[in-house]
Amino acid sequence: MKNKSILEIKNLDVEYSTLTDKVVALKDINITVEEGESLGIIGESGCGKSTLSYAIMDYLPSNGLSNGKILFKGENLLEKSPKEQTKYRGDRIAMVYQNPYSSLNPSLTIGFQLDEVTMFHRGFSRKEARNASIEALKDLYLGDAAGIVRRYPHQISGGMQQRICIAMALLCKPDLLILDEPTTALDVTTEVVILDIISELKKKYNMSLIYISHDIGVINKVSDRIAVMYRGEVVETGSQHTIYKHPEHPYTRALINCMPRSGIVKEEVRLNAIPGYVAKRSAAETGCPFVSRCEKKTLICQENYGLKESKANHFSSCSRAYAEDVPDKERTRLKIPLENNVKEENILSIKDLYKYYGGPGKKVRALDGVSVSLERNSVLGVVGESGCGKSTMGLTVSGLLKPTKGQLIFDGIDIAVSWRKRTPEILKNIQLIFQNPGRSLNPSFTIETIIGRPMKKLLGIKSKTERRKMVIDILKKVDLGEEYLSRKASQLSGGEMQRVALARAFSISPDLLVCDEPTSALDVSVQASVLNLLGELQQESKASYIFISHDLNVINYISDYIMVMYLGRICEYGRKDEVVGPPYHPYTEALISAVPDVDPDSAKQQIRLEGSPPNPTKKIKGCPFEGRCHKKIGKICETTAPPKVYFSDDHFVFCHLSPGKLGAK
Amino acid sequence: MNLFKRFSQRLGFMILTLVVMSFLIFLLVEIMPGDVAQTVLGQSATPESLAALRESMGLNDPLMVRYGHWAGKFIRGDLGESLYMRGIQINTIFWRKVGHSIILALTALIFYVPLSLFFGVFAGVKAGKLPDSIISFFGLATMALPEFVSGIILITLFAIKIPLLPITSIIPIGETLWENLNILILPALSITLVMFGYVSRMQRSSMLTVMNSDYIRAAILKGMPRGYVIFRHALKNALLPTITIIGMNMGWLFGGLIVVETLFGFPGLGSLTLSAIKTRDVPLLEASVLFITFIFVVSTFITDMMYLFLNPRIRFKGSDS
Ligand code: SF4
Numbered sequence: 004m005k006n007k008s009i010l011e012i013k014n015l016d017v018e019y020s021t022l023t024d025k026v027v028a029l030k031d032i033n034i035t036v037e038e039g040e041s042l043g044i045i046g047e048s049g050c051g052k053s054t055l056s057y058a059i060m061d062y063l064p065s066n067g068l069s070n071g072k073i074l075f076k077g078e079n080l081l082e083k084s085p086k087e088q089t090k091y092r093g094d095r096i097a098m099v100y101q102n103p104y105s106s107l108n109p110s111l112t113i114g115f116q117l118d119e120v121t122m123f124h125r126g127f128s129r130k131e132a133r134n135a136s137i138e139a140l141k142d143l144y145l146g147d148a149a150g151i152v153r154r155y156p157h158q159i160s161g162g163m164q165q166r167i168c169i170a171m172a173l174l175c176k177p178d179l180l181i182l183d184e185p186t187t188a189l190d191v192t193t194e195v196v197i198l199d200i201i202s203e204l205k206k207k208y209n210m211s212l213i214y215i216s217h218d219i220g221v222i223n224k225v226s227d228r229i230a231v232m233y234r235g236e237v238v239e240t241g242s243q244h245t246i247y248k249h250p251e252h253p254y255t256r257a258l259i260n261c262m263p264r265s266g267i268v269k270e271e272v273r274l275n276a277i278p279g280y281v282a283k284r285s286a287a288e289t290g291c292p293f294v295s296r297c298e299k300k301t302l303i304c305q306e307n308y309g310l311k312e313s314k315a316n317h318f319s320s321c322s323r324a325y326a327e328d329v330p331d332k333e334r335t336r337l338k339i340p341l342e343n344n345v346k347e348e349n350i351l352s353i354k355d356l357y358k359y360y361g362g363p364g365k366k367v368r369a370l371d372g373v374s375v376s377l378e379r380n381s382v383l384g385v386v387g388e389s390g391c392g393k394s395t396m397g398l399t400v401s402g403l404l405k406p407t408k409g410q411l412i413f414d415g416i417d418i419a420v421s422w423r424k425r426t427p428e429i430l431k432n433i434q435l436i437f438q439n440p441g442r443s444l445n446p447s448f449t450i451e452t453i454i455g456r457p458m459k460k461l462l463g464i465k466s467k468t469e470r471r472k473m474v475i476d477i478l479k480k481v482d483l484g485e486e487y488l489s490r491k492a493s494q495l496s497g498g499e500m501q502r503v504a505l506a507r508a509f510s511i512s513p514d515l516l517v518c519d520e521p522t523s524a525l526d527v528s529v530q531a532s533v534l535n536l537l538g539e540l541q542q543e544s545k546a547s548y549i550f551i552s553h554d555l556n557v558i559n560y561i562s563d564y565i566m567v568m569y570l571g572r573i574c575e576y577g578r579k580d581e582v583v584g585p586p587y588h589p590y591t592e593a594l595i596s597a598v599p600d601v602d603p604d605s606a607k608q609q610i611r612l613e614g615s616p617p618n619p620t621k622k623i624k625g626c627p628f629e630g631r632c633h634k635k636i637g638k639i640c641e642t643t644a645p646p647k648v649y650f651s652d653d654h655f656v657f658c659h660l661s662p663g664k665l666g667a668k
Numbered sequence: 669m670n671l672f673k674r675f676s677q678r679l680g681f682m683i684l685t686l687v688v689m690s691f692l693i694f695l696l697v698e699i700m701p702g703d704v705a706q707t708v709l710g711q712s713a714t715p716e717s718l719a720a721l722r723e724s725m726g727l728n729d730p731l732m733v734r735y736g737h738w739a740g741k742f743i744r745g746d747l748g749e750s751l752y753m754r755g756i757q758i759n760t761i762f763w764r765k766v767g768h769s770i771i772l773a774l775t776a777l778i779f780y781v782p783l784s785l786f787f788g789v790f791a792g793v794k795a796g797k798l799p800d801s802i803i804s805f806f807g808l809a810t811m812a813l814p815e816f817v818s819g820i821i822l823i824t825l826f827a828i829k830i831p832l833l834p835i836t837s838i839i840p841i842g843e844t845l846w847e848n849l850n851i852l853i854l855p856a857l858s859i860t861l862v863m864f865g866y867v868s869r870m871q872r873s874s875m876l877t878v879m880n881s882d883y884i885r886a887a888i889l890k891g892m893p894r895g896y897v898i899f900r901h902a903l904k905n906a907l908l909p910t911i912t913i914i915g916m917n918m919g920w921l922f923g924g925l926i927v928v929e930t931l932f933g934f935p936g937l938g939s940l941t942l943s944a945i946k947t948r949d950v951p952l953l954e955a956s957v958l959f960i961t962f963i964f965v966v967s968t969f970i971t972d973m974m975y976l977f978l979n980p981r982i983r984f985k986g987s988d989s
């Protein structure tokens with residue numbers, strides 16, 4: 004039986020005209036969403052995912068021009084007058100956005116913003132509307148709904164804000180709900196909860212969904228069918244399973260292989276990186292959009308280009324993903340696997356480190372007694388939700404923050420002071436890489452100056468020609484050519500900037516590199532190449548890394564040791580394989596289970612954590628995780644700090660549970 | 669609680685500013701060339717009479733003593749005696765003139781605030797369209813004209829070509845301002861012309877920022893009608909920054925009054941300050957400048973409080989998670 008279709012997009016083109024030329028944002032999109040069906044749209048940034056959702060809402064910037072048909076229950080939305088549009092928006096079609104905080108009006112109460120929806124679309128009275136709003140909030144499992152409606156958006160956490168946005172979208176029980184990266188700004192543990200709620204409500208109200216994300220793991224959890232977009236085109240659509248297991252388009256295959264995912268570690272595989280980046284598309288361009296980055300291209304491959312149904316419900320515009328006439332590029336792995344039990348000396352020992360922010364009474368305990376050591380020539384991954392203190396730790400090690408108390412022994416010297424008091428030798432030996440390289444590179448300097456400066460200042464190389472030679476060498480190492488010497492930082496893409504930042508850090512051969520979310524702002528295909536590069540540079544230079552990330556897959560890929568943090572304290576520390584497998588700390592367990600799987604067929608046990616980390620200004624007597632722990636024993640967890648339990652020489656957890664219970668299901 | 673803390677903080681800050689400023693004003697006048705005693709007694713005074721006068725005016729005391737004396741008198745409301753118009757207490761003329769100026773300033777405010785806010789919002793909503801261009805052009809043109817030029821244009825237009833309003837704003841002897849309210853209009857209008865461009869541009873850009881924000885997009889895509897979105901969702905947030913600017917400019921407005929008042933001969937604080945400068949009337953000058961500072965500081969304070977009240981994000985800061 005064929006379902007009724009809710010949304011049919013036919014030959015949709017969207018163009019933006021700028022002063023100089025026309026840019027194609029969407030090209031010949033054909034998509035159907037059936038009643039009760041959920042379509043996931045995946046692609047990197049700049050591939051037109053968001054443009055597509057705004058096109059459906061008929062909300063394009065004034066220089067955007069759309070052509071084609073968007074049929075919603077048979078009616079073309081593009082032909083509606085502004086007045087008619089308001090009947091669809093928020094009523095029959097609703098949308099949820101990436102950033103819940105900025106999508107809520109800061110000066111109106113949450114109740115007001117909810118109530119107005121039903122007051123307009125349903126003609127409810129103030130009181131009826133309020134009741135409806137409270138009901139909707141309860142649907143989203145928001146406890147104190149009657150209290151929340153009186154608050155302002157900034158008074159509640161990000162996860163709650165997003166639930167409110169979803170509740171708002173569902174007030175009129177829309178036929179179609181468009182979700183544009185709704186969980187990207189949230190922590191994983193919050194993300195799973197929200198994804199669950201979305202799936203549940205979709206069933207309950209028999210809604211159709213369009214779920215947009217760059218993360219295929221997330222898409223897998225909520226969609227029946229997946230559409231892959233690249234540079235404004237839908238290049239492939241099919242079921243979750245087909246897209247993951249039998250992709251036909253080379254881009255789909257490459258994209259999946261870019262993603263760090265469970266079971267993929269640097270010792271075994273190199274991540275697949277797609278060279279280049281997503282370029283803007285001019286109106287004159289025809290043919291395959293992927294040609295400049297495709298590994299599988301041949302002289303004739305494009306002759307037949309265009310979306311075709313290859314198998315039932317599987318459309319692809321190219322079927323050369325596994326074409327054998329162009330063999331797969333060899334995926335060399337990183338050379339040196341971790342040699343078991345060859346203990347290196349410690350390069351850094353952190354002893355009882357504390358960092359408090361704020362004054363008395365409002366003290367935020369960002370680091371609350373952290374002790375850990377880092378071996379020479381190894382990578383320590385630090386993972387945890389936002390606010391767990393991982394960034395603070397990076398900043399204290401690099402000297403940008405002075406710890407409140409505790410020791411940082413680096414090469415035998417205590418460096419628990421701010422960078423101003425550190426010797427040039429130590430400054431040179433500890434380098435820092437940020438999430439957003441654009442902010443740490445002066446946009447008006449040339450790359451040569453940027454990389455050359457620390458060489459001059461910290462290595463004392465005075466000769467300009469000598470420096471230039473060294474800069475060229477180091478650029479080559481990060482896969483950038485000589486032509487970059489004279490470019491300005493502001494002319495680079497995000498990935499290129501991060502490479503330059505890496506080149507600058509490595510130009511003075513540091514012993515320790517602190518990487519604070521270095522790939523979080525990058526697209527997956529670029530992230531892969533930066534991760535590969537980080538891995539190679541590490542092996543080559545034998546430097547140590549402290550690698551901070553919220554993404555457990557990335558941490559798992561790059562690290563030798565992993566430290567899991569919660570509320571300024573360590574939960575678990577150990578060798579990578581020891582940490583990601585049982586026995587583990589309940590928080591580690593929850594974190595691992597929360598990571599959405601890239602493989603749609605993997606059946607992972609899910610642990611739901613309610614709420615968010617508690618207020619960091621409160622002094623904690625017992626276990627910091629006590630309020631959310633699914634294995635909590637009882638009073639003892641609240642009153643007594645958990646002991647440090649060793650499972651092996653370098654694997655320990657802080658928990659009251661007996662080791663046997665920490666691995667049990 | 670938090671509101672109170674912030675309130676007292678700001679209040680303390682305001683008082684501190686006043687003390688520092690008063691000292692600076694005192695110092696400035698102190699180091700100004702020219703001897704007060706000389707000014708009083710004229711060029712032909714004998715050294716003995718000069719010394720005697722200095723002694724009787726307390727000019728020989730140490731600096732801090734004189735400052736304390738001076739400031740103490742101010743606090744008690746005693747502005748001292750005018751030097752130029754000997755024997756006349758400053759109090760008797762000063763407050764009447766201040767009153768005039770305040771009335772003029774308020775009139776100007778009543779003219780230009782609603783006007784510029786309205787047209788600013790309008791331009792912001794119609795950004796890029798014809799009304800926007802017209803408003804922006806008009807705003808730029810009037811902003812470029814200094815008060816005395818726009819004042820003269822206004823005089824030519826409404827007092828000479830079409831004799832509706834008086835050319836000068838002098839209050840005839842024996843009458844009060846209340847019987848001559850029409851003299852306020854032209855000076856107020858010329859201030860309005862200068863402020864309009866400035867404030868409406870501010871308002872336009874803050875309206876634009878708000879209209880392009882995520883939450884306005886969300887409100888529109890919730891299906892709310894455009895007019896409603898503008899009034900209920902955008903306006904409050906868009907007015908905030910402009911109100912702050914207007915408040916901050918209150919002091920500046922008072923400074924600007926000097927020009928306009930002189931041009932029109934309006935008997936206010938501005939003309940008074942100017943004549944105090946011309947006649948080297950030190951106590952009067954000190955009183956005027958200090959008062960302008962006072963207005964400036966107080967208006968900043970009020971703006972701050974208003975902002976606090978209108979913006980829940982600041983109001984509840986600290987109760988965030
Ligand atoms: S058409 Fe050619 S270039 Fe394009 S994706 Fe297919 S193989 Fe690659």
Ligand code: SF4
Pocket residue numbers: 588589590626627628629630632633634635636637640645657658659660
């Ligand atoms: S100490 Fe108690 S609350 Fe903390 S992780 Fe262990 S079981 Fe959970």
